[in-house]
Amino acid sequence: GQQVMQIPQYQHVQEGEDFTTYCNSSTTLSNIQWYKQRPGGHPVFLIQLVKSGEVKKQKRLTFQFGEAKKNSSLHITATQTTDVGTYFCAENTGTASKLTFGTGTRLQVTL
Amino acid sequence: DGGITQSPKYLFRKEGQNVTLSCEQNLNHDAMYWYRQDPGQGLRLIYYSQIVNDFQKGDIAEGYSVSREKKESFPLTVTSAQKNPTAFYLCASSIVSGTTEAFFGQGTRLTVV
Numbered sequence: 001g002q003q004v005m006q007i008p009q010y011q012h013v014q015e016g017e018d019f020t021t022y023c024n025s026s027t028t029l030s031n032i033q034w035y036k037q038r039p040g041g042h043p044v045f046l047i048q049l050v051k052s053g054e055v056k057k058q059k060r061l062t063f064q065f066g067e068a069k070k071n072s073s074l075h076i077t078a079t080q081t082t083d084v085g086t087y088f089c090a091e092n093t094g095t096a097s098k099l100t101f102g103t104g105t106r107l108q109v110t111l
Numbered sequence: 112d113g114g115i116t117q118s119p120k121y122l123f124r125k126e127g128q129n130v131t132l133s134c135e136q137n138l139n140h141d142a143m144y145w146y147r148q149d150p151g152q153g154l155r156l157i158y159y160s161q162i163v164n165d166f167q168k169g170d171i172a173e174g175y176s177v178s179r180e181k182k183e184s185f186p187l188t189v190t191s192a193q194k195n196p197t198a199f200y201l202c203a204s205s206i207v208s209g210t211t212e213a214f215f216g217q218g219t220r221l222t223v224v
Contacts (some may be wrong), residue, residue, distance in 0.1 A: 033212065042201055043154070045212035088153060097142055097211040098169070101153040107136075 004029075006089060006102040013109055019079050021105035023072040025090035031092050032065055032072040033099065038085040046074075048092070079109045114138065117202050117216035124189075124196075124223050132187045133218045134202035140214070142207050144186035147171060148199040148218075157200075160185055161207060190223065196223045 005024050013019055023032065031050045035043035047056055049072060055062045062075045062096035072089055089102040115136040124130045136143065142161050146154040156169030158181040174193025179185050185204075189196045199220050203213040 035213075039149075042215040042218050043213075044215070048212065090154075092211055097205050097207050097213075098144070098156060098159055099154070099213055101155075103153045106151075 004089060004091060004100055004102040006087075007041075008105055008106050009103065010106045011108070013079050013107070015081060015109050015111050016078050019076045019107055020107050021074050021075075021087050021089075023034060023102050025070050025091070026068050029072075029091050032071075033090045033092055034063060034071075034074055035088045035101075037088065037104075041085075043088060050092075057072070076107075079107070081109050081111065083107060084109050115152055115202060115204055115216035116198075117219050119126065119219060120217060122219055122221045126223055127191045129190050130196075130221065132189070132200055132202075132221070134187065135183055135187045135212075136185075136202075136204045136216075136217060138185060138204055138214060140204035140206055141182070142205050142211075143177070143179070144205075144213065145169075145177065145185070146203065148200045148201060148219055154201060157179045157187065159197045192203070196221060 007022050013056045033048045034046040037043045047063050053067045054065040064073045086104045086106045088104045090099040118133045144159045145157040148154050155171050157175050159176040160166035166177050166179050176188045201218045202216040205211045205213045
């Protein structure tokens, strides 16, 4: 079945450093959503990308959808301790809007 | 206060017992979902429902059962047939068109001893 891989699996940065997580698929994605899950919490929707080459920004977060719609990235500029958590990409598929989640990237930020 | 409510937050059960996890939403969403999350891993779809009295198996439905008698409610039963039931269970809901972001409940952490 469809596999959506994310790299890296884990990253530890100092506050103020940048961070990027990549989401890769072996097949063309119809769209990509990004979620953030704080430690012990539940996933919270961040954004959805639909168009080839699409770029969206939310304050310090920049989301990109690849030209071939097989990959996506989330870049955080100047990380803060509030950015700690696991970031998941997910494809929304089918008429039932099922989500196929990536493996996630856990971000740890220290002072 | 709109949202999805899962209960209980923590649940302990003995091996061989069935257990039912509750999920209620007041967002008026047609679609509801159950996901399982194991430590350090992504979410895997167990069951989903687009409409009352109808539901479909997800990727890992074996050992689980669901019902959808009301739009607001989508309980999940973890049966004794589930080989490794200890996990974090997340319920979600969404509309089925447009930007179909999923809204998640707080989750139930099930431990089977």
